[in-house]
Amino acid sequence: MRFWLLMLLLVLMLLLTSCTPFVAAQRRDPPPVPDLLAPAALAVVQPSTVVAEYETASADRQAKPTPTPTAALFADDPFVAAQVAAMLPAYVTDLEQAAAWERYTIVAALSPGEQRVRGRMQVLVTNRTATPHPRLVFHLYPNHPDFGGRLDVTSATINGVPVASGTAYDDSLFWLELAQPLLPGATVEVEMSFVARTPRNASARTFGAFNQEAGLWSMANFYPILARQRPEGGWDERPIESRGDFVVSSTALYDVTIDVPVEWTLVTTGVGVAREAVTPGVRRERFVSGPQREFYLGATRGLAQVSSDVAGTRIISHYQPAHAEAGKRALQVTEQALRIFNARYGQYPLAELEVIEGAMTTFLGMEYPGVVLIDQQLYARNARGLETTVAHEIAHQWWYSLVGNDAQGEAWLDEGMASYAQILYYEGIGAFDVALSELEGFRDMYRQVRERGRDVPLATPPSELRGIYVPIVYGKGALFFHALRAEIGEAAFTRFLQNYYAFGRYRDLVGDDLLRVAEEACGCDLDRLYRDWVLTAAPVL
Template structure:
């Protein structure tokens, strides 16, 4: 169990919030009658005065959605203590800590004169004397005058990750024991090529031994048009043999000894990669250098999923739809690049320096994400703003600045309305990049979306619709994962329907109706030519131009039919509960319909069967 602690020295004029996660497994706590006491000490051993503004107890409650409960703090003569019933996590939030101090472990020595006046201290003592304990202001927290526990040990990797998260979502880092990627990458745009090393700390969460561990090498797919080669591989420091599948798009590493269930291992690989240049007319434009954007999607070996009861997901990748299918993990990435290229990535930058020979080194952390995206830009203009505590940046060509400002407005509006409708976007940053994609309008990655450059030069709503669609993928794919190679409708159908929700929420019902009519027309034409198929049909089987009408149009219409069936209030509750229940997890169709049924308190099996399982000629809603 991890405990998130955020602190701020009382005397500071700059810096930003730093959250420190503490492991109860390493001591630093005292248990008594279902409670825990924590104390903290500066790693230098120096006492300091610190202002604490609020705290929270995070209750995972046996796998249910964590409930964050806020309270106050008690003080003893030798330190600060906060006790949480049930022994669950503790989160203390106190504003901004200067980055220079992170990741440090703190002792809170808080003189009364600093933030409790004498009256409040006397009142607290009177309550203790009168009642024998301090009554908690919120359920789940009690305050006692026990002596503080010993110093708690901090995990620097987890601590660094909090820089990518909005303060109210730092506790999400305690939701699971995430796999961890540590990457170092060197970029050479003259190739364009790159080289690097990746260390993946993974855990066997299955019920069988792992004899071989599989990774995707996506750039080796013909539609990427590039190359990714693993040059060495070790498991727990032991060199291991490897083999590849499906045109080198998968690599399997033979473990020196089987990895038992519940155990962890560290896989280390070195690799080289190259990307095409000016190739968006013929290949997947998100792995390409063109028009000042070196987009380097999926540039590293990505751990394949292990599916309970089925084994490793080693299916050949189908380029119809999205390529990547991966579990949520944490990323810590250091990039060495020419100083005249601007680096953009998933997550947040926490370190940056320039070096000799006109180079720069930047370090990024992600928070929980399904993959890590990286780009290097040259010549694009950044335009930025902030909405709901999220820094939003739009990168555009100098000649498209007017449309670039429009794209920024669209992005901030979409984030704001989706925050309200679906639940909060958890990261500190979001970025939109104008890119040469050519074969598609937009592409989503965690914290970043790419938008086809020509949309910025059109006089219609396609730019707005595309940005809204791609931003909704931050929820439908980003927060809630699904098998895009098997059930693409789960994210594409709901992202398409989110276009309608977006226009409704910005008070443009005419455009919402136009979006719905477009989906109806697309699906109707498909049915008229005999191309209908169940939504559960894998993209590999949706040939002859059927993928978009099924996954996007029919998928969107399913959600409209669901909305009509259960009513507006239940549909809104469904969206909120869907995110709250399955955030960071991967779902399948039955999981979605189960949440919808809970939201309405009704039976929806017939709706699910007719739309998803069979090719029944459903009424078009």
């Protein structure tokens, strides 16, 4: 999740305790009247056409998937077979779980001068609950006021038939009415046309990951994202809470084709599997994601790149040419972090991981599947803050992206893990003094909250953490994992980390899962520890 510097903490606390949102109010376009019967009128081609073109275009392929014996497993399922390219060879068999994941096919055309994305999306939606769905629910994150942009659905069909729709919460929640309820286990094919527009040079006012500035056009959450289906039935229809990270979604497979002016370089979740010229000025690229929670889309112009390889995963660092040393440093830190976390947690299973310098301004870093964004001010300083932030965001590939949790309800699960990863990272490179100072930083954060009489259980949802989100979720969250390590010992803690990742990969876990995996790892009862830290505000330091 967004990772804030200690030095920003006081400012933030003041802002949050005075009820001022962290972004200033901004004039926004009036909400459109949904017109689902309007013709799509898009310049992009239909998904089936695009796929067919790539299947017949062999001359201009890039990163053509290497046939492996396991790819034959998916010979009868071309959509999944194409996903093999996104996986490390040893993890191709993870795709055997594909029936558990929704499938998105997106085609989109980028107009950087207007900061506009026009797209069409097909998603196969299966009811994965035990009760019928009367409607299908999506998040249109860019319509949340913090984003300062828009995402509008201009047409929608289910199984080819136009359907009625509705929205709530500033149009950030969107649903399609089903003619017949979708029964448990049944699947429908949804098609939508959409238009997204980001602001420009707005990082000081709005969410910098949806913005065009400083050589990066970041289009995070540019498409309708299916809401999470709740195990007890129905959809996660909560309004989006500004405090903490926005996206709560389940693992899916993405096949995405983008038309982009040739001056721009695409940076996305997953790997490129094809590219070709559409016109002299426009290039078309196709990407597959592997199993991921969302598809990040960015385009850079004028940034430099440096790349390397760790255990088969290609790492690419994108940076402003004026920050060349820091850009190379970001690559080196990513290499170290990947090696350390591969050893401590279990291997990152995907073929690519990218780090991008951008203007985030109101936060330091942000994680997306296969991509992390780091604020340009950290590159300008090129000091420990850059190293710590990169390590934290890389750890989110395990905790948020691969192992999912409810970022809007139990944010401590991934933020606590990613914050404690800072300590594991510095231990891993032998900088034990820095690891101790990171730990002391978290202790100071937490002590201050406690001395103010504002300690709360870790299980407190972010919506109730006004003014104390960072010290509780990051500070107390990290300290919980340190206390767990002290309680069960190094060998059991290592088993816990590895088992938690192996059990949770591609799934959505809750705090009770963590407790159970930890108790299995130590063969002991951790109810008291869990109660004191997570369920109550008992004194724990």
